[in-house]
Amino acid sequence: MAKKLDIPNADDESLVRAAQRGAMPPYEELVHRHRDKIYARAFSMLRNEEEALDLSQEAWVKGWQRLKQFKHNASFTTWMTRICINLCLDFLRKRKRKQTDSLDQMEEESGGVERRMPVEEFNPTENVEREELRAQIDEGMAKLSYEHRTVLILHEFERLEYKEISKAMHCSIGTVMSRLFYARRKLATLLISLKKERQK
Amino acid sequence: MKHEDKLRIQAWMDGELAPKEAARIATLIEQNPEALALSEELRVVENALHLGEKPAILDDSRDFYWSQIERQIDAEEPLLEPYAAPGIASGNLLRWMVPVGSLGAIVFLMINFESMNPQPQPSAPGITTEAPTPATPTGFTESANGLEEEIMEPGGMGVFNFQGSQGTRHLTDPEDPNTLPESIENPDR
Numbered sequence: 001m002a003k004k005l006d007i008p009n010a011d012d013e014s015l016v017r018a019a020q021r022g023a024m025p026p027y028e029e030l031v032h033r034h035r036d037k038i039y040a041r042a043f044s045m046l047r048n049e050e051e052a053l054d055l056s057q058e059a060w061v062k063g064w065q066r067l068k069q070f071k072h073n074a075s076f077t078t079w080m081t082r083i084c085i086n087l088c089l090d091f092l093r094k095r096k097r098k099q100t101d102s103l104d105q106m107e108e109e110s111g112g113v114e115r116r117m118p119v120e121e122f123n124p125t126e127n128v129e130r131e132e133l134r135a136q137i138d139e140g141m142a143k144l145s146y147e148h149r150t151v152l153i154l155h156e157f158e159r160l161e162y163k164e165i166s167k168a169m170h171c172s173i174g175t176v177m178s179r180l181f182y183a184r185r186k187l188a189t190l191l192i193s194l195k196k197e198r199q200k
Numbered sequence: 201m202k203h204e205d206k207l208r209i210q211a212w213m214d215g216e217l218a219p220k221e222a223a224r225i226a227t228l229i230e231q232n233p234e235a236l237a238l239s240e241e242l243r244v245v246e247n248a249l250h251l252g253e254k255p256a257i258l259d260d261s262r263d264f265y266w267s268q269i270e271r272q273i274d275a276e277e278p279l280l281e282p283y284a285a286p287g288i289a290s291g292n293l294l295r296w297m298v299p300v301g302s303l304g305a306i307v308f309l310m311i312n313f314e315s316m317n318p319q320p321q322p323s324a325p326g327i328t329t330e331a332p333t334p335a336t337p338t339g340f341t342e343s344a345n346g347l348e349e350e351i352m353e354p355g356g357m358g359v360f361n362f363q364g365s366q367g368t369r370h371l372t373d374p375e376d377p378n379t380l381p382e383s384i385e386n387p388d389r
Contacts, residue, residue: 028270031266031269032266039257040255044256052256057268057272058272065273065276130251130252133251134253135254136248137252138254152249155214156249161216180210180214181207184241187248188244188245191248
């Protein structure tokens with residue numbers, strides 16, 4: 001006789017395997033365990049609480065529908081995060097089509113403001129409390145266009161290589177490098193100006 | 201410093217360069233103060249991002265959040281249900297039972313048909329006899345005009361119908377990667 005799964009104490013892999021056999025309660029437990037992480041990734045990309053909430057829930061629905069495709073090669077959260085990121089990318093692409101080009105993109109296309117930015121030689125994060133740093137990063141990220149923000153997120157937090165980012169974002173590796181460089185330099189400039197503002 | 205070299209410094213820091221090129225950039229950083237300053241700046245940003253990613257916490261209660269997901273799953277489930285993977289009973293077993301059963305039924309009917317309709321007595325010379333009409337033979341229906349033949353398309357027959365439904369299953373099978381709009385979870389995407 002099969003042993004009954006102790007859902008609250010079971011590890012992710014056991015829960016996923018049970019859910020793959022069609023059991024809903026183990027999946028509910030997985031949602032409960034990882035919902036903040038998935039929501040956080042959606043929010044970091046979309047910068048909008050309501051949209052992040054909707055897309056994170058949509059990611060969980062897609063996750064359930066495609067659960068049998070999950071082969072346990074990566075962790076379940078990595079797999080779910082990828083689903084969430086791709087939903088966010090699709091959403092942002094659709095929204096982008098409706099909007100005119102952002103100033104950031106125009107700057108990037110006209111030669112790149114990052115080429116003209118002087119390299120700052122003081123550390124903008126020195127002597128900054130963690131909460132303050134979080135607020136600064138949050139503000140800086142919000143000021144980036146979604147393309148620049150996304151390459152940063154995919155590279156820095158999801159640890160994707162240039163090649164993988166280029167596939168996910170449907171652009172060349174050169175564009176990934178250029179966007180990443182722009183995003184980092186812009187963020188450095190923003191952090192420095194924020195620090196200067198707060199020091200006044 | 202050329203813009204291409206700046207991008208290479210970044211790629212060197214991200215571990216994206218081939219060994220030979222990486223060695224060249226490492227030398228450039230050692231020898232060129234501008235290259236060194238740029239690499240420092242990029243490193244500071246990287247550290248700041250890792251220290252400073254703001255955690256986002258959901259306000260919704262566990263039950264409320266899940267209930268919305270569950271409702272959406274239930275709403276979309278009927279679309280997927282007809283394409284659920286067939287078990288042994290509905291799959292392999294039925295695949296053979298349907299034709300074998302049909303054949304058996306036909307043989308049974310043919311044998312019984314013979315016994316239920318005895319041969320007519322030989323008639324006197326010059327008198328013709330009509331062939332006996334079965335009560336309601338398979339494949340015919342009664343209508344106002346008498347007996348009409350049913351339209352029996354190959355796909356309408358039991359065995360073909362079953363195979364037909366399996367065929368269509370693959371068109372929208374959620375597990376078939378070919379039917380996914382974009383293979384989200386495919387790392388090769």
